[in-house]
Each structure stands twice: as structure tokens, then as C-alpha cells.
Amino acid sequence: MKHQVTTAWLMAAALGAAMNAQAHEGEGHPSTFGEAGTAARVTRTVSIDMTDNMRFTPASIEVRQGETIRFVVKNSGQLQHEFVLGSAQSLQEHHEMMKKFPQMKHTDPNQxxxxxxxxxxxxxxxxxxxxxxxxxxQPGHYEAGMKGQVQVK
Known part of the structure; x- marks a missing residue:
């Protein structure tokens, strides 16, 4: 019984720390790849379609440094999908966390x-x-190739 309680507490603590780290980045603190934009400063809208063939359309986008983009992300599939901006390293780390906690709710401005x-x-x-x-x-989607890239010039 003690082992079960300790394991449950450790899992809860790890999830809390991960969620706190994500929330911290989402509180207007700039990341290494930009910052939350404001609707009043949007310079362009980019529409992205997500499908159950595990692809984004378009999968490659070009923007200018300093641009504020409104991504309108449509899920044309039957499965839940998500759009998460980040560095290759942060996406990989988040992907590993999602495998452990697949029902994690996202509240950060980059996702x-x-x-x-x-x-x-x-x-x-x-x-x-x-x-x-x-x-x-989402578990299985990243592995299936549901990825894209923004080239900031």
C-alpha cells in the first residue's frame, strides 16, 4: 500500500511540475521561438488543415521576423488533433510527456x-x-509524421 501511495504521489508531482512549467511559459514569458501574439497586432492569417492521414496542409510556412500570425487550425478528421509550435527539442520533450499523460489539457498560447x-x-x-x-x-500522431515547419526569415 505504501508503495502504491508513493508511486501515485510521484506521478502527481511529476505531472504538476510539467504542467507548471508549461503554464509558466504560457504566461506571456517569451520562448526561444517567439511569444504569444495579440489579435490587434496580427499581420496575417494562415489556415492549416489537419486530417486523419496524420498530415498538416500546408506543412511548410514562411513568415518574417516580427510578424504576428493568426493560425486558424481546422480539424477535418474524425480524431482529435492538436497544433503545437516549438523547437524540435521542446516538441520531443512534450511528445514524451503526452505518451505518459495522453489526456493532458493544453492552455499555453503556442498550442x-x-x-x-x-x-x-x-x-x-x-x-x-x-x-x-x-x-x-497526440499519442501515435507525431510518430506517424504529423509535423510541419515555419521558416522565420
Whole structure:
């Protein structure tokens, strides 16, 4: 019994720490690939379609440094999908966390979970020239190739 309680407490503590780290980044603190944008400063809207063939359309996007983009993300599939912006390393880390906690709710400004047949939005300001990745981190989707890239020039 003591082992079960300790294991449950450790899992809860790990989840809390992960969620706190994600929430911290989402509180207006800039990340290495940009910062939450504001609707009033949107310079362009980019529509992205997500499908059950585990692909984004388009899978490659070009933006200018300093641009604030409104991503309108449509889920045309029957499965839940998500759109998460990040570095290759942060997406891989988040992917590993999603494998452990697949029902994790996302509230950070660089990501949106979209139920089947629905549309979501991410408004993001790209602050430095770089390659920024995006992916669906639902279990099995990332492994199936549901990834894309934003080239910030």
C-alpha cells in the first residue's frame, strides 16, 4: 500500500511540475521561438488543415521576423488533433510527456487542441529568424509524421 501511495504521489508531482512549467511559459514569458501574439497586432492569417492521414496542409510556412500570425487550425478528421509550435527539442520533450499523460489539457498560447470537425486558433509573434517546428503530439500522431515547419526569415 505504501508503495502504491508513493508511486501515485510521484506521478502527481511529476505531472504538476510539467504542467507548471508549461503554464509558466504560457504566461506571456517569451520562448526561444517567439511569444504569444495579440489579435490587434496580427499581420496575417494562415489556415492549416489537419486530417486523419496524420498530415498538416500546408506543412511548410514562411513568415518574417516580427510578424504576428493568426493560425486558424481546422480539424477535418474524425480524431482529435492538436497544433503545437516549438523547437524540435521542446516538441520531443512534450511528445514524451503526452505518451505518459495522453489526456493532458493544453492552455499555453503556442498550442491548441482541436476536436474532430472543429476549428481552433493560435496567435503567435515570431521574434527571431529561425526554423520553428509544429506538430500534433497526440499519442501515435507525431510518430506517424504529423509535423510541419515555419521558416522565420
Amino acid at each position: 491548441v487542441t482541436v476536436p474532430a470537425g472543429k476549428t481552433g486558433e493560435v496567435v503567435w509573434r515570431f521574434t527571431k529568424a529561425d526554423k520553428v517546428q509544429f506538430a500534433c503530439l
